[in-house]
Amino acid sequence: MSKSNIVIIGFMGTGKTMVAKRTAEILNMNFIDTDSLLEKYEEMTVAEIFAKLGEKYFRQRENDIAKEVANKKNMVIATGGGIVLNPDNMKSLSSTGIIIWLKAPIELIYKRIGSDENRPLAYERDFFELEEMYRKRYPLYEQYSDFYIDVSGKSIEEVSKEIEAYYKNIAF
Numbered sequence: 001m002s003k004s005n006i007v008i009i010g011f012m013g014t015g016k017t018m019v020a021k022r023t024a025e026i027l028n029m030n031f032i033d034t035d036s037l038l039e040k041y042e043e044m045t046v047a048e049i050f051a052k053l054g055e056k057y058f059r060q061r062e063n064d065i066a067k068e069v070a071n072k073k074n075m076v077i078a079t080g081g082g083i084v085l086n087p088d089n090m091k092s093l094s095s096t097g098i099i100i101w102l103k104a105p106i107e108l109i110y111k112r113i114g115s116d117e118n119r120p121l122a123y124e125r126d127f128f129e130l131e132e133m134y135r136k137r138y139p140l141y142e143q144y145s146d147f148y149i150d151v152s153g154k155s156i157e158e159v160s161k162e163i164e165a166y167y168k169n170i171a172f
């Protein structure tokens with residue numbers, strides 16, 4: 001199967017969902033978000049899944065969803081920030097998609113998500129705790145991505161246009 005998908009990875013608060021949505025419009029592709037799909041299947045928000053069923057359950061379902069969306073074509077896929085924690089997710093997603101990392105400094109991320117109660121892994125974590133998580137994940141985003149964009153100071157439109165330019169220039 002050739003790589004007809006674009007997979008957006010990156011830490012919480014880097015704009016993955018908005019950018020994936022806009023990129024899909026620009027490239028006339030379909031948009032899907034792994035967290036939203038999971039919320040739809042479970043009929044619960046991500047925060048509720050974490051609270052009621054736990055992170056382990058969430059990660060198992062996230063793995064099912066990674067496989068499911070990797071089987072689709074012409075998709076721009078927004079992922080949850082922890083998708084890179086399971087190598088099997090990345091194996092599936094990279095078999096059919098190019099992986100783009102939205103990169104932002106932790107200071108900016110903390111400002112955006114520090115007190116977001118819809119993000120169970122960020123809510124009530126102080127700056128240093130979040131920074132520690134960021135430091136652990138950073139090499140994973142680096143390892144799995146084909147391309148990265150530093151999103152600091154850029155609009156959704158600008159980031160999406162950069163993805164368009166990259167996508168149109170690569171040969172499959």
Ligand code: S3P
Pocket residue numbers: 010011012013016035046079080081082083118119120121
């Ligand atoms: C998570 C990020 C969230 C969501 C869940 C876990 C993580 O997605 O999947 O709360 O482990 O980083 P966003 O990156 O869209 O916030």
